[in-house]
Amino acid sequence: MTLPSPIQQIKHPLFSDNKLKVFIKRDDLIHPIISGNKWRKLKHNIHFAKENGYLGILSFGGAYSNHIHALAYAAKEQGILSKGIIRGEQHYQHNTTLSQAIRWGMSCDFIDRKTYRLRQDPDYLARLQLQYPDYFIVPEGGSNILALPGVGEVITELKTQVDFDTLMLPVGSGGTLSGLIQADKNQHNILGIAVLKEAHHIKEQVQSLLAQCDIRKDIKENTSEHVKWQLFENFHRGGYAKFNVEDEQRIYQFVQESGITFEPVYSGKMLLALLDLISEGYFKQAQTIVLLHTGGLQGLNGLIEQKKLSTSLSI
Numbered sequence: 001m002t003l004p005s006p007i008q009q010i011k012h013p014l015f016s017d018n019k020l021k022v023f024i025k026r027d028d029l030i031h032p033i034i035s036g037n038k039w040r041k042l043k044h045n046i047h048f049a050k051e052n053g054y055l056g057i058l059s060f061g062g063a064y065s066n067h068i069h070a071l072a073y074a075a076k077e078q079g080i081l082s083k084g085i086i087r088g089e090q091h092y093q094h095n096t097t098l099s100q101a102i103r104w105g106m107s108c109d110f111i112d113r114k115t116y117r118l119r120q121d122p123d124y125l126a127r128l129q130l131q132y133p134d135y136f137i138v139p140e141g142g143s144n145i146l147a148l149p150g151v152g153e154v155i156t157e158l159k160t161q162v163d164f165d166t167l168m169l170p171v172g173s174g175g176t177l178s179g180l181i182q183a184d185k186n187q188h189n190i191l192g193i194a195v196l197k198e199a200h201h202i203k204e205q206v207q208s209l210l211a212q213c214d215i216r217k218d219i220k221e222n223t224s225e226h227v228k229w230q231l232f233e234n235f236h237r238g239g240y241a242k243f244n245v246e247d248e249q250r251i252y253q254f255v256q257e258s259g260i261t262f263e264p265v266y267s268g269k270m271l272l273a274l275l276d277l278i279s280e281g282y283f284k285q286a287q288t289i290v291l292l293h294t295g296g297l298q299g300l301n302g303l304i305e306q307k308k309l310s311t312s313l314s315i
């Protein structure tokens, strides 16, 4: 584990022309296999499962899920079992993501898309818990309230690393964004970039996670009152894991210029949003912006396997 994760400045003419300083916090370097933000979210979940006598963790994901991949490896490392409830057919067990997860000891159940939609339904979850009583059930993406304190350590680390105005991150299920908001306590602007279409429910998910935390803490500090965070819903580029050739080219060019690998599902969409927002004059001059590189580079292999890339994006 490389913690605290390193921070580095990115130099680019667009940044200096606009009198902006841009840093990147390299959570992608925390661990060679476990995707950065997934490690932070899983940490307290795994601890909780062990403390409470569960034999393993059960969670949900798509066939190329960073979360499933990270869970399989982290569980193996921490000496507990893992089970993946996977959207799609059995043959996905041979793909690059799941074949590794299975090699690390994860067992997978494959379910159809309709059943997968029940993944937050209390009755469905109760039945699953009866079927697998020894497993602690963690939602898709690892985004429950146990995820928040792990993510909050990003803020603790940043305080010792750089003075900044704005923190930007890609947003899927909202767990990472919630953890940052909770730990930040209104000190910085936090800009989430939704990577999927119709992201309105994510805002509710964030508010609900923050409210649950406030209740646990008897509302001593009401984090749902954090007013300096925003979720941008217009930078999804067509939907989850969708991007066009031009998007890919722009990411590729930036990878070449910066020497930092971005993938087009999460970190690349955050990057394109940053470039677009700067071009629109969104940021005040002399601001310092920190990008959170959430990891996810295993997903690049999945995109290559699915022939969704026309260039090799990595450096």
Ligand SMILES: *Cc1c(COP(=O)(O)O)cnc(C)c1O
Binding pocket: 035, 037, 038, 066, 067, 141, 143, 170, 171, 172, 173, 174, 175, 176, 177, 266, 267, 294, 295, 296, 297
């Ligand atoms: C899962 C993931 C995200 C999204 O995090 P949420 O907490 O689900 O919003 C962002 N980046 C990467 C690389 C991820 O794997």
